[in-house]
Amino acid sequence: MTVQQSSLRGLSSEQVARALAEHGPNTIPAPRPPSTWRRVLMQLRDPMILLLLAAAVLTASLRDFTDLTVILVVVMLNTTVGVIQEIRAEHALAALNRLTAPHATVRRDGHTAVIPSADVVPGDLIVLQAGDVVPADLELLDAVQLQADESTLTGESVPVEKDPSDQLYAGTVVTRGRGTGTVTRTGPSSALGRIAVLLSNQRPLPTPLQRRLAALSRLLSIIAVALSAIVAVAGLVRGLPLPSMIVTAVSLTVAAVPESLPAVVTLALAIGAHRMAQRAAVVRKLPAVETLGAVTMVATDKTGTITEGIMQAERLWTDSGTAIATGTGYDPDGDLRPGSASTPAVHSAGDNPAERPDVRRLLRNVALCNDADLAPPTGEHPHWRAIGDPTEAALLTLAHRGSVDPDRLQAGHPRIHEVPFDSVRKRMTTFHRIPGDDAVLVVGKGAPEVMLTPGVTSYGDLDRARAVAAELSESGYRVLAVADKVVPPDVPHTENGLRLVGLIAITDPVRRNAADVVATFTEAGIGLLLITGDAPGTALAVANRIGLHDGEVVTGADIDNGKDPTTGHVFARIRPEQKLDIVSAWQTAGHVVAMTGDGVNDAPALRRADIGVAMGSGGTEVARQAADLVLTDDNLGTVEAAIEEGRRIYTNIRTFLRYALSGGLAEVLVMLIGPLLGFAVPLLPGQILWINMLTHGLPGVAIGAEPADPKTMQQAPRSPQEQILGAGLWKHIAWTGALIAAVTVTAAIWARSVGAPWQTMSYLVLGLAQLGVALALRRPNPPGTRALRFLDLAVGGTLVTLVLPLVLEPLRDLLGLQAVTGTEALYAVALAAIPGLVTAIRRLVRPGAENLHRRWTWWRAGHRRSTRP
Structure with a gap:
């Protein structure tokens, strides 16, 4: 297909289909996602996994096949979970990218439509106005005071004036005026596309939170390595073999650092963003x-x-009285009725306002001085919609309700010049050829304080109009003043010296x-x-x-x-x-x-x-x-929902840190304190890794997906300067980890005293206690609901897998565990429940030190602001 200048009707559906098949979508080809093997290799590059692989090599050289098997199983499962989480996050982000794709306004089959920019094809007729991002390279057919910011391509920050036949380039921004143009190049062939292709392989940068957590992980790794080294040295002093203590130290280091933290954070952010999109916040x-x-x-x-954002021109005022428009939204159906006696500062007159000459003149003017359009209902949009400025669409709707046909009127009064609306000037002026006459009709509309000033509007009862505008404004209306004049064709195009026609009161329901x-x-x-x-x-x-x-x-x-x-x-x-x-x-x-x-x-x-x-x-x-x-x-309510979602995600990340770090701290403390109490090796490397893999796996991901606390929006916002472990979180981690370690050591001491398998009891209590804390940190169900959640299922599945080695002899032998009696199991459950119960009681009884701290910080900041000189 050769690219030609489109007619004012734009391309037909058949032409669009052919062009799309020939040129493809107007997008930059995305880089191919990494293969499964590449994803696996990227997971294996994690420092904690590399440590485990080094330990696997060491155990293999020592022919310690039991620990080797456990280490390889842990590496395989961790890698599998990591790949699955990465793919889920990518899918969530890809869905968001589709939702945030830009749109373009085009003329097709004689109608104006808003379509995704990806569907733009060469030959399309693009309609542009201030604020639009140019969707593709195009040649301008017409331009009215059009300026474009081309800094994305040229680096020049000064907008460039554009005239008909000039080129506009994809990715540039229309900063003023309006125009139409024919698409010449799309996708990777466009000017911006050629640059974007060169940059398409760049990976996204980590978020600030991810960078802070990466720094925290590095710090924790250093601390864990140091503590694990102390454990190894203590074992060597007691005469334990060097290879065994190296494997133990490596296992303990891996257990102490929550290596699933980056995956949990990425998934929580991506899934949270996807959930926001489902609540209309992309x-x-x-x-x-x-x-x-x-x-x-x-x-x-x-x-x-x-x-509501649905502008309705509800009242109009002229010298002969007022009128009230009936109808809903932008639906053209409706009529004009005489104003009521309660209308501020005005009176009603006549049975049918639409027949009054000054009202018809007012409706003519707002239909001509207008760049909007109305879109009829479709399957996707069941109601009439505004295309363009909602206020101007409301004026078109008002014209229809006054039995004025804007399309016919605009065709009969061709626009020959205009001065577009500007947020500084707060007015718009258009110039039209009068049918059957060489004279020019000048129409202006704008804010009353601009239009109702001598010089701009020189004729009419301006004092009365200002009084009416003030009273309508105080009643909550947005008011526009409309004026016009007729001048000979040889008179320069000037906006001033107009005659007042009337006022229009526009409402936007709260x-x-x-x-x-x-x-x-x-x-x-x-x-x-x-x-x-x-x-x-x-x-x-x-x-x-x-x-x-x-x-x-x-x-x-x-x-x-x-x-x-x-x-x-x-x-x-x-x-x-x-x-x-x-x-x-x-x-x-x-x-x-x-x-x-x-x-x-x-x-x-x-x-x-x-x-x-x-x-x-x-x-x-x-x-x-x-x-x-x-x-x-x-909708502002959607901002509320987005803030609630943001608070939920951040709280869940902190909850995961409390859960994971307290468990890791408990494991380190058990390995440090145990030898002092006569337990040479409180836990074997395989047991440490098995507990860590289970407790930090599904439960950790499930905590990141927990719903918001019902009281989330009753709490003060966190300070942006607050550290990730701030507001007392590190204290919670310390005492929770110490409590888990205490009940684990207590179980070992009791088991030794009665001749029970103390190492198996340590394993069981340490794992169960961490799962109990996870349940204690669970968000409460909304009132009236008792449905199982992902965290419940994750803890249940982990519990089964944790206890399974005590039932299956091959797995029990692999981990170096022994069978326990019913009494021993009950004793282990009773001790393991203590940390979770204490955590739950503290959450119920205490008013929430974290929230009190935030409210205190927030109040002090506000007090300083209110009392500053």
Whole structure:
């Protein structure tokens, strides 16, 4: 297929299918996943596994086939579990990458549609506006004040002006204006694709948490090696053979260090991110998962997050009176009815407002000065949807409900020039050829404080309009002023000197769960900042509805005049670039800030925030690509769910550390204390490795997958400076490990005193005690549920495998164990239950020292902020 300029209808479905078959998807080929053997070799490169392999060589040279068999079984099982966990994590991350794939707006079969960028083909007609990421290389057919940021390719940060016939390149960002273009190159053939192919084999960097845990593992390894060396030297002093003590030391080192920690963390982060995606929060960057648990302040835009995001033009005002629009969402069905007597500062007039000349003029103007479109219901989307700016889509819907056909109107009044909307100017102006006349119709719409000023709008009752706009704004409406003029064709294109036509009041209903979300944030120690470009009255009305009681509204003008953004929680008339100042100020005050945004100018603030949150359905592509988290439902409640998930994952990682490190500490203490009490070798190398493999395997992974504590969102956020073993965790590890070691040694002493197999009793109590602690650290079931969870099944399976050597003679001989009587088994179970029972009682009785510490830290930080000069 040769690439030609597409007609305004775009490609047909048949042409798209042929082009897709010829050129393939518009994606960069992903590197091939490593083979199974390569995955196995990567697992075998782990330092702990290398130690075990060295021990295997040593035992083989000594013909110690019993220990050799145990070591090889442990290596094989650990490697198998590691490969399975790696594949599961990769599958979860691949699913996330598919969810975060960019989208493009195209014209196909005469209709505008939003499709995944991967489905773009050469010849496609792409529709671009400010905030879009260019999906492929294309040639511009038309461009209206279009600028593109090409820094991803050229390194130049200054946007480049683009004219018709100019080239746009994949991966660049439209920063201003709008345009359409024909795709010329896709996928690896595009300019960005050729660069991306060179970088496609780079492996992703570890997250900050993974780096901290890797450092912790190195430290633990050094400590474990030192303690194991002490055990080996003590054995040599007692006359035990050198090879045996080397194998024992290696086994103890492997047991003391939780080698499954990296796999558990990676899997917990990846599966957690996948679970967030199922709750409409798509994680684009894995470190965001761990940062979410530390968020102390959420800065949110009003439209689409606090509110439904379905803009409805509900009221309109002209000199002859008011009208109220009926209908639901963006559905064109509906009509206009006379305004009620309760409408602020206005009166009703006429039986059918749509027949009034000034109303028809107003509807004509908002249909012409408009770049949006409406998409009808489909199987995937059962309701009418906005394509483009939701506010402009609401104006199109209003025109339909007033019996005005926007498509026919736009065809009859061709646009010859325009000045696009700009967040700084807060207005938009279009110029149209009047049918049957050479004159030009100029239509402007924008914020009342901009439009209702002398010079911009020079004719009409501006004082009355300002009063109506103020009262509507205080009632919670977003207000647009509309004006126009007719000029001869030879007059320069100017935006000023317009005549007032009327006002339109737009509402965006507050979400039903917004007040509950704000209450949950407050209980969780998380503050909320409401930021909007609307008037102060609108911002305050919405804040009151959701329970965000803050008497002061900080405006954009206040910030320009040097006002400290941390003095308020409600912000109005804020320009997108001022969001960066707000985020920076609260971060300087010591907060971890999550920031929501949807526009091209929000991208700097999204990058600056600790967590950038983009709108997935109504936002721009550049905002989504700049964010860490994308909300597919644009709902603030989803941010709450994501924070809860982030807290759950971080808590589970700390729980695993407590479980695994206390078990490893107990094993080291038993091997150190045992000889002092007359037990030459408390545990054989094979027994140590068998316990370690079982207790750190499935139960460890299951702890990482535990559900959130029902009280998670009733606790203060953790400090971002908190160490992974901070907030008293190392103390819990110390006393839990000491308690497990104590009951294990007690079992050995009792067994020796009654002539029972003391080494087997040590093995049994040490393993059972660790499983008891795992159950004690289990999250409580939600009220009214008693379903078995993964951790229950993991502990049950591990228990069977732990006891199995006592029943099967070949396995018992392999591990050097002996059979025990029923009384001995009951005594072992009773002793092994003590650490778990103590752990469970402390969790129930104590109010939670960790949470008290965090609340104290959080309160002190807030007190310092509130009392600083």
